[in-house]
Amino acid sequence: MNPSDDDFDTEHAFDDEEDGDDSVEARVWQLLLINPGDEETALQQFAAYRDAVGHADEEEVEPIRVIAQVIDWRSGFQVEADDTRTLVQAIDELASRWNLSVEWDGDPDDDDFHADVDAASLFATAYDSLTPYGYTLWAWETDEDTYAGWMTLTRDNEPLRELATLLDIQVRLGSEVT
Template sequence: MTPSDHDFDTEHDFDENEDIDDSVEACVWQLLLLINPGDEEMAFQQFADYRDAVVQAGENEVEPIEIIRGVIDWRSGFHVDGQDTHALVQAIDELSSRWNISIDWGGDPDDDDFHAEIDAASLFAVAYDRLLEHGYTLWAWETEDDSYAGWVTLKRDNELLRELATSLHINMRLGSEVT
């Protein structure tokens, strides 16, 4: 099955009588398309992984973001310890490299002294500004612990991402708003 064979596409219309699970899946599909700009094959692969994970979760009520986090980690998104600025830089660099973008962090991120003098919020702000210069938006979503999580979309998709995040009960903020 190819992405074009799938019954969810970016123009999916929601019918008021649709099963709630179908609309959640449609939102997840659209979200995966947004966080994989220009890579529909990756979005499709992650969507298949998402569906498998939902089946494995069985009867347990699982928030979509928890499953999404697992299927996108280090490929289309990240989830790192809040104190690990090294991992945060690596994750954002990995995502940025998908579009041949190199972040100028304003110092040497391979140097421990650089990390001793900077926090995650400052790194988010720098990466947000650098990605925006290329037409991309760095997002962070609220986690339930002392970690940071996020992904990157095209700037033109900001409003659609906000709508999808709201539908999926994901508390999002711009990378420039991380505290």
């Protein structure tokens, strides 16, 4: 698969027999391209991914660790588990890329708001707020005491799940975060 192909078709991109490339690199490209309508950003992130893995043996690379680095605060986020302010900012930043805003059921600029919420409830609130507009908030498992995630168009939910499985990334819907 050539990342510069202008005719990328998400419906067929996940059929390994059709495109003939089931490498980790091809799957990472497909995952990055799921960013709604933003091939330019996906190309930049893919180039950064390639630079980061450089000459490493493909079997030694944990794709999600590198992906997290190249998408952070542009197409995804990773924040400390107890930092609800930064989590709200990160999700708001992603939503704003598509001219969306999250209805937080309170004022996230207010200290009392953060005293009464945790990351799981914020994920659920954001998920519920974005779903009617055709977007899905995802979380992926981290080894650290952090929360991480990204957004996709809802139509890409199944392809995302397939790619995540192939890349050994444990994903959950934002409404399923605990």
